[in-house]
Amino acid sequence: MQELFSDRICDVPPSFIREILKVTEDPSIISFAGGLPSKELFPLEALKDATQKVFETGGNEILQYSTTEGYRPLREYISRRYQEKMGLTVCPDNILITNGSQQGLDLLGKTMLNEGDEVIIEAPGYLGAIQALSIYRARFHPVEMDDDGIIIDQLVDTLANANAKLMYTVPNFQNPSGVSYTNARRHQVIEALRNSHTLLIEDDPYGDIRFEGERTESFFRMMPERTVMLGSFSKTVVPSFRLGWIVAPDAILDKLVIAKQASDLHTNYFSQRVLFQYLSDNDLDAHIARIIELYGRQREAMLTAIEREFPTGIQHTRPDGGMFLWVTLPDGYAANDLLKLAIKDKVVFVPGDPFYTDGKQHNSLRLSFSTVDEATIDIGIQRLGKAMRELLGSRQ
Amino acid sequence: MQELFSDRICDVPPSFIREILKVTEDPSIISFAGGLPSKELFPLEALKDATQKVFETGGNEILQYSTTEGYRPLREYISRRYQEKMGLTVCPDNILITNGSQQGLDLLGKTMLNEGDEVIIEAPGYLGAIQALSIYRARFHPVEMDDDGIIIDQLVDTLANANAKLMYTVPNFQNPSGVSYTNARRHQVIEALRNSHTLLIEDDPYGDIRFEGERTESFFRMMPERTVMLGSFSKTVVPSFRLGWIVAPDAILDKLVIAKQASDLHTNYFSQRVLFQYLSDNDLDAHIARIIELYGRQREAMLTAIEREFPTGIQHTRPDGGMFLWVTLPDGYAANDLLKLAIKDKVVFVPGDPFYTDGKQHNSLRLSFSTVDEATIDIGIQRLGKAMRELLGSRQ
Numbered sequence A, B: 001m002q003e004l005f006s007d008r009i010c011d012v013p014p015s016f017i018r019e020i021l022k023v024t025e026d027p028s029i030i031s032f033a034g035g036l037p038s039k040e041l042f043p044l045e046a047l048k049d050a051t052q053k054v055f056e057t058g059g060n061e062i063l064q065y066s067t068t069e070g071y072r073p074l075r076e077y078i079s080r081r082y083q084e085k086m087g088l089t090v091c092p093d094n095i096l097i098t099n100g101s102q103q104g105l106d107l108l109g110k111t112m113l114n115e116g117d118e119v120i121i122e123a124p125g126y127l128g129a130i131q132a133l134s135i136y137r138a139r140f141h142p143v144e145m146d147d148d149g150i151i152i153d154q155l156v157d158t159l160a161n162a163n164a165k166l167m168y169t170v171p172n173f174q175n176p177s178g179v180s181y182t183n184a185r186r187h188q189v190i191e192a193l194r195n196s197h198t199l200l201i202e203d204d205p206y207g208d209i210r211f212e213g214e215r216t217e218s219f220f221r222m223m224p225e226r227t228v229m230l231g232s233f234s235k236t237v238v239p240s241f242r243l244g245w246i247v248a249p250d251a252i253l254d255k256l257v258i259a260k261q262a263s264d265l266h267t268n269y270f271s272q273r274v275l276f277q278y279l280s281d282n283d284l285d286a287h288i289a290r291i292i293e294l295y296g297r298q299r300e301a302m303l304t305a306i307e308r309e310f311p312t313g314i315q316h317t318r319p320d321g322g323m324f325l326w327v328t329l330p331d332g333y334a335a336n337d338l339l340k341l342a343i344k345d346k347v348v349f350v351p352g353d354p355f356y357t358d359g360k361q362h363n364s365l366r367l368s369f370s371t372v373d374e375a376t377i378d379i380g381i382q383r384l385g386k387a388m389r390e391l392l393g394s395r396q
Helices: A007-011 A016-023 A044-058 A072-086 A100-112 A127-134 A152-161 A183-194 A250-264 A269-281 A284-309 A335-344 A374-393 B007-011 B016-023 B044-058 B072-086 B100-112 B127-134 B152-161 B183-194 B250-264 B269-281 B284-309 B335-344 B374-393
Strands: A095-099 A118-123 A139-146 A164-169 A199-203 A227-232 A243-247 A324-328 A364-368 B095-099 B118-123 B139-146 B164-169 B199-203 B227-232 B243-247 B324-328 B364-368
Touching (some): A007 B250, A072 A243, A095 A100, A095 A250, A100 A127, A100 A199, A100 B007, A118 A127, A118 A152, A127 A164, A243 A269, A250 B100, A250 B127, A269 B269, A284 A374, A335 A364, A335 A374, B044 B269, B072 B095, B095 B100, B100 B127, B100 B199, B118 B127, B118 B152, B139 B152, B152 B183, B243 B269, B284 B374, B335 B364
Parallel strands (some): A118 A139, A118 A164, A164 A199, A199 A227, B118 B139, B164 B199
Antiparallel strands (some): A095 A243, A227 A243, B095 B243, B227 B243, B324 B364
């Protein structure tokens, strides 16, 4: 049987996260491992009303096959929102609706990558992108991050020494680190890319979920001709509908549409109609404000507990938005060892290893604050601090 | 820009169909070109009720991320239906829910094919499969069809001379030809495959839509260890939900799940819940009976008009089910030339060329009878007969 499989499918790194989620079925375990939005905030009633309206006004056509590009009014909505919120001019023709932004990554791999083509990726980087592009046998060049974004000297070196076709970034509240690029760093990135042919992928699922500070500039504004944006409704409205989008220049979008047609003909049209109805009848920003309020409080609870509970020598990020923060153990300690202790203490997280493409870093971990309430965060971080002291003490 | 694209995306044959659909926006044109099911029969009210019930009983969880494999009760439903309708034992664990069966083809290409791997395909063959597998740079070996299925001598020769990893078939009411494999032919196919390592893909979106004759045996029953089945709810319940499935042996399913996770995490979960509710509350076979009754009448109208209107020398299939029939012009005539004349006479169809991977056949065409009522079919076939006489007369 083994000889039947493609080489590519053996290249994909396994999702550790899936394994950890099995442990969390025990209700006495506090989980900071998930990457899910809080389901308490899903607009169930409003989506129910929108669905009913679509059934009453849409007729049988809402159940028929539809266009590969996606429902035109939804693409127009996304275009208007780019203009209103970010001052970006994006033509609806340059927007393709996808099955979540994960499919955007698959379509970009399909459309762009030959076997062995080189891809610059943040280290740590988004695991879903590593998986999607591994399928097309990308050769990754990881570039490390500091608190202001990707490290420019390393990026410049990598651009000089590699022949990178793509560079993948999550510039706002990155998954897994929670880091956002400053405006200054963004300009430096674009300056570094100016002399290359590298296509920049700007994946922004969390940009709207900002607790503090001002919205930063988009890469797309600085280099629209060579930037592809990915967006998603999964973190702001509803994940189960699997609705995201790609913004790309004409020539690329044409190829993405061919790839999408070969992949699944088109995205669920009924759900596109329902989501558009919801967006037409509701104030998305008021809804997002509730998400910001909740996640902001939970981040605060996590940071406060971390300051109190974690032993000295443990570093962590302070995200201005999103769902995650990133913890780094002292050199020589492994997050996987910490996880074993933590499970005994009934708290779990995601070890950072799978977010690195070179397999060299083992001392970092991701904590999610989106789905755990403040009191539980406090208890969970106490437990994690205890496990950390146990880990660090074991060497002394 | 061009140097950015992958080689594979340049290999995909364009969809002629898309171009033809543009012509059909003129309401005075009768179209036999579409591949859509009749929207008149979509169970709009029943799906509305099912949706309401899911909203009322499901809670916020219906909007959350879900498992890559798909909604377990839906997989169990599919398993039970295989048992009840076809006597096939398929474990729910061996079923993966996909975004329509088109995604099944993409995932199989992803999981199985290295560049240049060889694939046996029916000639004519399903265009969606040609597109999906072209993306993975399959090398196709077309094997011709007669009225009983794929031609065995050719298949045996091809198996002997190629190193085929996959063989793709649509054994019931094939798109585009309408041909079904007889039971005898099925057994011959399996016998031919016994001495190979070739994995058989049995794509069956139309199997339930049988107007006459008995249900034939499935390849899966004869060779379960090396057959992958694809199924779909698009032709029987609702296309816009994009819900299909793959049945595969354990080792293959595990890899398909990895490929699916990298492709889009999971299929729209809300729609899986709604479809399952619909299937629980309604009699699917009674619904399918209405589809059979309508398409059966329309096929009859088309066959009757063809006998009356087409000039001698034109051959056609007589499908026992499905949505399509296949017309072959005398040698030396091109369906594309006929299309030009037909458009003037205000009737369109799909020329057969894109259904062949070797680019050699030009004298066949596909007619769909699913979306045009009997009276309109009669007029459309009259117009097409006139265009045929014009084409054939031009040479005499």
